[in-house]
Amino acid sequence: MLIARRVRPTKLKWPLIMCILALLALISNQIWIAHGAENIKLTMSTWGSPVFWDFHELAIAEFEELNPHIDVELLRMPCCDKQYWEAVVVRSAAGQMPDVFRVWSTQQTDVYRSGLALDISSFVAKDAAYFKQFFVPPLGLGDRIYALADVVIANYLHVNEDMMAKLGLELPADLYNQGAWDYRALETTARRVAQRDDQGNPKALGMIMIVPDAFFVGAWVQIFGGEWFDAQYRRAEFNQPPALQALSWLQERFLEGSFVANGRYASLEGAGEWGLWFQWLLPGVPGSATGQDLRIGYVPFPRGPARDVSTFRVEPWAVATASKHPQEAYELIKYIAGPGIRFMIEGQGKVPNYRPSMRLLQSHASRFPYGIGPLQEQLDKLVPQPVPPEQRRIYDVLFPALLKIAEGQEGVQAAMDDAARQVNAILQGVN
Template sequence: MKKTITSIICGAVTISLLAGCGTDKPNTTATSTAAASAKPVTIKFHAYGSEAQQNWSKIIDGFQTKNPNIKVDLINLSEKGDTQEYAKKLDLSAASGEDMDVMMFSEAGMYAQRVALGMVAPLDEYISKEGYKESEEYKVDTQLNGKYYALPGKFNPWYVMLNTDHLKEAGLEVPKDWTWTEFQDYAKKLTKGDGPTKRYGTYFHGPQGGGWLEFMRLALANQPDNSDYLKADGTSNLDSPLFRKSVEMRYQMEKVDKSSTPYTDMISQKLNYRPQFFNQSASMIVIGSWMNSEIGGTEQFPLNFKAAVAPFPKNNASDPSGYSMVTTDFYAVSAKAKHPQEAYQFIRYLTTDGILVQGKYVPSWSKVKNDQLGQIVDTILKGTKNPEKVDRDSLITVLTNARASKLVPPATYQADVYKALNEEYEKLILDKQNLDAMIKNSQDRTQKIIDAAKK
């Protein structure tokens, strides 16, 4: 049977990250609509991430101050911010009939899958009533099947975090524009020592368990178009030479250069990118700029060295700079919400004034002024333990010049593709097959999944 959401259309992220936090006037939409709510209600907000990571109390307090008749009850399904744990618990909560009004999704695939399952209510009526266009109001177009089911929160391009003490020791500068070949060279020069105390040039946090598949398409991701495993029409993109380059680079760095943390260590020791970087076990990590709020160190992971940021590497020196994967949070109203109007008011606040109050992320909200990016960065860094140890100028430069690759519509069979690719990569990196076999098997398995979805 043909699956029901093969016609998903996700709008492209077309605007470069040139965001700031100055606004002509506060967003008063949620306040004015909430004023009409005479009867006090409580909405259930299912989310993930600790208070230190997300500042949930600041957002909720700010909203409740403007909307005294609406109480927000935070249901935190993963204090540590594990999105896979969150997704499993969210689905269990929905299946058990638990009350939920607002939910969040960490990426487009998670969002599209829950829309397909009927868990999420369309927002078009609210948006139309309020009188704005989502594609103009926000930098991420969240449209699926011609309807809007979520509003986007943060706007996080990927970049490279660097230990500048290690760079100085190796006689290296903070890169302002570089290629993957140069990244590999840096990793080799930054690798030091042997055995259990060995310091690696870099650490890659995936793929693992069918997730973190970004780390298998690093060379693909720096393209303006066709930057994912599947194309916009749902066909395979694995014949791209950049897919092969991505995998070959990972193999070269781990097996030949020995400049990246072994995959077996990541899996067996359950390693995470935060301790690997902050404990100085790796000098560089490629990661999303959600780390802006942690780069200056936290209680759990203090910054005991100087750090900087470099742009996502390019394939060739002549390629346009700044393209990378971009992540956002999708905030949605449950299809079974008891208070859908109030739930919409909350996500509208959360994705506008609320994200500024949160002080953790650069917003997707397009009404934020470009020339105030420095203020946003300063606000974010002030929330860390040692902002003075962060190269502020490098961070602002990277964020200013970041550009989003065109967002590819998530397919219903995407999780199956991810699982297959992860399995084939493991066979390669564990020396159970060579690169040619890995590429061919990945292509064949992906095509079978695509063909099965069409039946």
């Protein structure tokens, strides 16, 4: 009788089958991921002009290259303030709320409390290392974070054709050449910041930037030998040759990637009474053996009566609560508010109307994709005049005056008239 021989299975059979199955599962998973990823589409809304929008499109294109599974559509919304927000609300009511939307500076409180903006605190918490070492300031109410502010805020007036026309300006440079910001605008915005609702919350978290640009430019104008207020100390002037020379020099340094300030920067929520300040070591005057350590005050506004509003013109990016892709939308606002802003910088080159993050520029300049290098490397081209010793005393007069205006304690005219008398006395050598 023939006995059937038992055939022993090969040792490689089952492991091989398992490997094949695992490989097929991996391939199927990748195909599923790729297929699903192709369907991720985000919409993003902001106001502006064609030039302004085009800068954002450049940033979006780069974001899409870095995230090929995400497609971003920019919604070019009407400007400004009321019209923009009404358009956003209409889209929301129609079930077409943008995944990412820009928040108007003075509407932040209402927007965050409306429920339309997603609480992104958990995303920011998981990204703690990024925010600790990088540069995007979060904004919100209480312990909740609802938006991210640009590392550098571009003043949209430079590219907003409609607003330029309303102001009677033909070119961005006319903002300086025409020569003045009116203090009445400061008084108007200061009142909005000072207003409170029944719960004591500010009706506006952002104070529109008016005078701080004058202070920033002013320090450089003084270095170049000019003045920065008119005779009545009511307007900050930009149309003097020293001011234009300073602006031109700053713009050249910025475009060549050499603008950086050594100093301290606090987050928007944690900004101190004087906002931020620059500490620059300037080269010495001819015949001097040492350089000059100059402290330049910037954004010298308090944060409202309760110190709970921003000292910056912040127009941050928020994620819609209705977004079906909150994680991807969060990554988009983190990018747009961070590295993506460099297209605005390069395209406009208007240094005084940007708000640089000192933490970034001082400690992480080499990481910035645009390639900002230390300012000190370029300052050997500049021989500034000595800063008048009275400058600090003048600051000590002007800052309290602006404090009274911002808190609504005193009108602009009275506060500045009193400041003008004190400053005149200082300049005349009278105690």
